[in-house]
Amino acid sequence: xxxxxxxxxxxxLLAAVLVxxxxxxxxxxxxxxxxxxxxxxxxHVAMTGVGxxxxxxxSPVWMATLVSVVGAVLMELIRWYGKARGDIALAMLFYGGMxxxxxxxxxxxxxxxxxxxxxxxxxxxxxxxxxxxAICLLAAFVVLVTVGLRRQLFAxxxxxxxxxxxxxxxxxxxxxxxxxxxxxxxxxxxxxxLLLVSALMVVPVAAAQALSRSFxxxxxxxxAIGVSVTIGGTVTSYYQDVPPGATxxxxxxxxxxxxxxLAAPLARRRARALAAARPTPDPAECAVPAGRxxxxxxxx
Numbered sequence: 001x002x003x004x005x006x007x008x009x010x011x012x013l014l015a016a017v018l019v020x021x022x023x024x025x026x027x028x029x030x031x032x033x034x035x036x037x038x039x040x041x042x043x044h045v046a047m048t049g050v051g052x053x054x055x056x057x058x059s060p061v062w063m064a065t066l067v068s069v070v071g072a073v074l075m076e077l078i079r080w081y082g083k084a085r086g087d088i089a090l091a092m093l094f095y096g097g098m099x100x101x102x103x104x105x106x107x108x109x110x111x112x113x114x115x116x117x118x119x120x121x122x123x124x125x126x127x128x129x130x131x132x133x134a135i136c137l138l139a140a141f142v143v144l145v146t147v148g149l150r151r152q153l154f155a156x157x158x159x160x161x162x163x164x165x166x167x168x169x170x171x172x173x174x175x176x177x178x179x180x181x182x183x184x185x186x187x188x189x190x191x192x193x194l195l196l197v198s199a200l201m202v203v204p205v206a207a208a209q210a211l212s213r214s215f216x217x218x219x220x221x222x223x224a225i226g227v228s229v230t231i232g233g234t235v236t237s238y239y240q241d242v243p244p245g246a247t248x249x250x251x252x253x254x255x256x257x258x259x260x261x262l263a264a265p266l267a268r269r270r271a272r273a274l275a276a277a278r279p280t281p282d283p284a285e286c287a288v289p290a291g292r293x294x295x296x297x298x299x300x
Contacts, residue, residue, distance in 0.1 A: 022138075025184075025223060031206065043189070044097040048104065050064050050116065054104065121195065138187045156170055191244060191248070210263040
């Protein structure tokens with residue numbers, strides 16, 4: 001493959017693989033918690049970090065990570081204490097993040113709307129060596145948390161009250177999940193973009209759930225789908241000169257549709273197999289009426 005002869009494509013493919021692993025790895029917990037759109041909200045907040053990175057002449061990836069983590073912590077605090085007005089506070093946080101990103105990047109001496117667009121929708125050709133280093137470190141953190149604490153995170157995602165009764169630190173685990181989601185958003189923003197990363201966190205998980213009900217199998221299938229579509233989208237973007245983020249998301253949606261269609265007959269076959277395996281009840285005419293002795297039972 002001639003694309004491997006170019007250093008920028010080697011960096012892009014490495015970043016794509018890491019994104020394909022980390023996004024579904026975090027997304028499976030967000031889907032279980034019914035917070036599928038959290039990644040989208042964090043992406044809006046991360047725009048402020050990108051703008052600040054250009055304004056302060058610091059790495060936009062690391063600055064976006066810092067701002068995203070702060071935003072994720074605020075989102076969890078609003079969820080805990082916001083009550084009736086929490087949705088208004090979240091809306092202000094999300095839209096304020098977008099506005100801050102646009103404002104800061106236009107105030108930066110080297111910033112422009114073109115720079116912001118590459119972070120919003122992804123740009124494989126601009127992935128630098130420093131970006132790859134940051135992505136590798138952040139991806140290692142995400143994998144460590146999502147795999148190393150999978151039992152605890154799964155318990156909290158399924159039933160917070162039960163997890164609390166068993167002695168798990170529910171609030172701290174919720175906060176860790178939010179922080180890990182924030183880190184994942186910044187890992188993925190150079191490949192799929194801040195506005196599209198949520199799809200890569202949610203859709204592979206939904207596709208995997210159509211094939212399996214086991215958490216471990218769903219996790220493995222979702223990661224396999226994520227890696228496949230990110231590599232496929234990156235290669236397609238190189239050869240067809242199309243936007244990488246949009247290509248990856250469209251491939252992810254296509255995978256979801258195909259797997260959902262294939263899963264329907266498999267589900268019917270599984271249901272028929274379960275029905276056939278159940279013991280057949282006694283025919284009604286052979287049942288012994290209450291209060292009567294079976295034939296041949298003469299008693300004492």
